[in-house]
Amino acid sequence: MPSTPRPLRKLGFLTIGLFDAADPARGHESTLQIIELGERLGFDSAWVRHRHLQYGISSPVAVLAAASQRTRRxxxxxxxxxxxxxxxxxxxxxxxxxxxxxxxxxxxxxxxxPPMHYEQIKEALYPDTADVEDFSYERVRRLLDFVRGKPASDFSGVEGFEVFSDVVQPHSPGLGRRLWYGGASLGSARWAGEHGMNFLTSSVVKAEQPDGPWDFAAIQLSLIREFRDRHPDGEAARVSQGLVVIPTDSASPEQRAKYEAYAARRLPRTASPQGPARLLFAPDLVGTSEEIAERLRAHAAFREVDEVAFALPFTFEHEDYIQILTDMATKLGPALGWRPAG
Structure with missing residues (x-):
């Protein structure tokens, strides 16, 4: 068993779902096949990332609707x-x-x-209301209310042959307890906790203190603790960590070289905050499952969670993802005390 206060209970993975503009169906099919593989390997969860005006999944809800019919657990x-x-x-x-x-x-x-590159796309997205759109937490609150069954209209009843509801239909009991907020700042962690959401923390945090040195794990730990301090469930409130993790146990020499080069190219951005938002990135974890497990057990934020959704690297091939997921499920997860589902 791992020497952590919270042994790993749930193992998930995240994919961006890239595709070739000349053949987008193939990329979407690859994503669905990866999710099916994840279920066979016993993963607890599969997550997709959202991309607009890029060559990645722009409609995750539609993709997951398809995935729901090709998986069962x-x-x-x-x-x-x-x-x-x-x-x-x-x-x-x-x-x-x-x-x-x-x-x-x-x-x-x-x-x-605000959406990325808002000045360039606002006339296409909100041609009549671009300058008055509210992109604050109020937008999340509205979603929470609608999902949790609060009225969206002051009218309900029968009108002619039509029957109307004052709450969003269909209503799915329990979905309101499975809403997550993806946050990188103390303010986001605080808001998510106060509103009873679950909390996703990834390989990106905000360096809100002005001076270094900056410790990614310590910052992420502070977000987790702030969230749980504000959540009605306290220490039992759900948090999922999403670092980029690349086990190499069954990788070919060519794959290992590619993975190491990928991580090396991205390493410089982890040394200091990036851009006006002062984003601090975690280093990608590449190595054998035992090596990665040792690094995770020493990671202050990982020690506070019992759920993860490890992010698959961008731009790799379908066969690479098969190898990485297989090693995660058969080597890395068990090294962290996890047992496959189903």
Missing amino acids: IELGTAVIPLGWENPLRLAEDLATVDLLSGGRLNPGVSVG
């Missing part, structure tokens, strides 16, 4: 849907629909803030 999540692109009422309808289709396996993760 694995939980399906979004990490995360940026609500700046969404109408909370319409999204609540879609999420409840997919949750019912999946048998109650959906774990929607969301975040707020």
